[in-house]
Amino acid sequence: MANKFKIIAFDVDGTLVDDTVFVWDSIHDAYGVGKAARRQAMEQYFAGKLDYRGWFFEDIRLLQEAGATREGLMKVISGMKLMDGAQETLAALHATGAHLVIISGTLDLVVKHFGLDGLVHEVFCNRFHFDDAGRLSGGTPTPFDIEAKAEALKVTAKRLGVPLAETAFVGDNFNDVEIAKAAGLSLAFNCKSDALAKVATHVVPGQNLRHVLKYLM
Numbered sequence: 001m002a003n004k005f006k007i008i009a010f011d012v013d014g015t016l017v018d019d020t021v022f023v024w025d026s027i028h029d030a031y032g033v034g035k036a037a038r039r040q041a042m043e044q045y046f047a048g049k050l051d052y053r054g055w056f057f058e059d060i061r062l063l064q065e066a067g068a069t070r071e072g073l074m075k076v077i078s079g080m081k082l083m084d085g086a087q088e089t090l091a092a093l094h095a096t097g098a099h100l101v102i103i104s105g106t107l108d109l110v111v112k113h114f115g116l117d118g119l120v121h122e123v124f125c126n127r128f129h130f131d132d133a134g135r136l137s138g139g140t141p142t143p144f145d146i147e148a149k150a151e152a153l154k155v156t157a158k159r160l161g162v163p164l165a166e167t168a169f170v171g172d173n174f175n176d177v178e179i180a181k182a183a184g185l186s187l188a189f190n191c192k193s194d195a196l197a198k199v200a201t202h203v204v205p206g207q208n209l210r211h212v213l214k215y216l217m
């Protein structure tokens, strides 16, 4: 059965993965990184004084200062869980022939831990690097977070020759507003943002991802 949506994009934190709102906050909290230092970089970003790359490396620096390791980070991530119905939902959509994409500010560690890379065709997210001793040594920031999530959808649609009207997006928070506006159909799932609820085609209540299927198939 062909899907009228040729591309379906998903957010990760709070959408495909539960028990976190933003994985960055979860790991900073677990390592006891001071909220004031984190807030400073975030505020500079939203004030346009620091670009995403600068924010990314400042947040990495704070984690390095706190002694972050692959093992420690994985321990935090292991405390999260896959959203109820995530596996079945992605498999059902996969079977319709839709091109499934993750467009997220999450970490590659999260995507790999939950096997999400095996359930979709393409992943856009942040990457962490580690040295031989397993200490956090750096990273590769995604060019496609927050407002730029929409850009990843547009680039993918253009590459595959799919009109934006035939794309769909599922996300949960304020950082999903622009991509929700760009997609042909957008679903605010497990929604924490009035701004997202306002622009989304539908708000899907509850925390069972299977409930998005009726809109996407």
Ligand SMILES: [Mg+2]
Pocket: 011, 012, 013, 014, 015, 021, 171, 172, 173
């Ligand atoms: Mg999210």
